[in-house]
Amino acid sequence: MRLLLVEDDQVVNAGLTRTLSSEGYAVESTLCLADARPLVANDEVDLVILDLGLPDGDGLSLLADIKRRKKPLPVLILTARDALDDKIKGLDLGADDYLVKPFEVDELLARLRVLGRRVSGVTSSTLQCGSVVMDLAAHLVTIDGAQLNLPRKEYMLLKALLENQGRVQSKEQLEQKLYQWGEELGSNAIEVHIHHLRKKLPSNAIKTLRGIGYVMNKHEGH
Template identity: 55%
Template sequence: MRLLLVEDDAPLGSGLKQSFQHEGYAVDWVESGKHAVLAFTDCDLVVLDLGLPDMDGLQVLKEIRRKDANKPVLILTARDGIENKVSGLDLGADDYLAKPFEMEELLARVRVLGRRLNSMSSNTIEIAGVELDLHDHKVTVESKVISLSRREYMIAKALMENAGRILSKSQLETKLYEWGEEVSSNTIEVHIHNIRKKLPDGFINTVRGVGYIVRPS
């Protein structure tokens, strides 16, 4: 899953980005409302600070909701008054977390929104003997844990979350890589090749000229 982090506090933003990346998310970080309004269409979920230097975060939320009624938005802010929480939720925020906060709680809330985004009600996805644990970031095949790199895990997760749908190479690249990262032309193919060696035969199917698909069991 790709996150847009909107946070103007540089040390906090850097720390949050690293923590999200450690959990397997691709993260794009912007420090202004203007950039957030331009960038949110590329992400799956927005973590939005309200105290931005160029425009109020609630106005950013209004702009997001004007263009996309369903994009999950989690407000993260030092404004902990009840009136600010009510305003944010009334404007369409999906969740609200006041600073200071525990990183584990933030990660848990992001996982909840991610499950809601994918219409899932548990922390696991199981298809044809392959089980993916969204909380512990591990994959098991017939109850045996297999070793996947971070990006291999993210590809497996994207394909399993979208079981029955073809994901193109560019769609997978979007979920794996952040702005400015150089991506070799055959990077996705190499990752898919390595994943296939660890998963059951035929689990990931290639649709020639289109992309890749995991078919639901």
């Protein structure tokens, strides 16, 4: 998969380029918007990691250009801007994900795998675990074909768990996912929402690994 990294910190850029290349990505890396725009315009990449504070402008301007294309590219924003307003602005402009510096490389790789599956078409517009099916295009969840109505926060939590099947999601990771979408959370919000979500899903659909986090269980009822 062809990946464009737009990051002006030369040390971060070089380190990520090495890591991503070792993971099998064909990486094009640039330090500024001027070098990134032709790569996007000429369809030379499949996925973009985009810093916002660049020497020749705001990365959001490139994001806006990408999302105006007939065939938009998935974009993961990677930035030191952690203010909620900045996150919401980026997501409103069409960013597919948002990771704040400093970050763990393993988390970046996990998020890229999710975006990569969308690009490659390995998965359709649905996510499934056992009898639970989420239609991303219709924002619809069904269990054995029966529609399940979920509040926004429960829907987003379920989406995060389904996108990361087989990988445990910590409370902190789930909190960050909801924060990214502009949701305000109380101190025990994740536990409360998971509790309500469990009542609506098949028995043991969500497993708790005490002190670690949550994971979807493909073998419901066990």
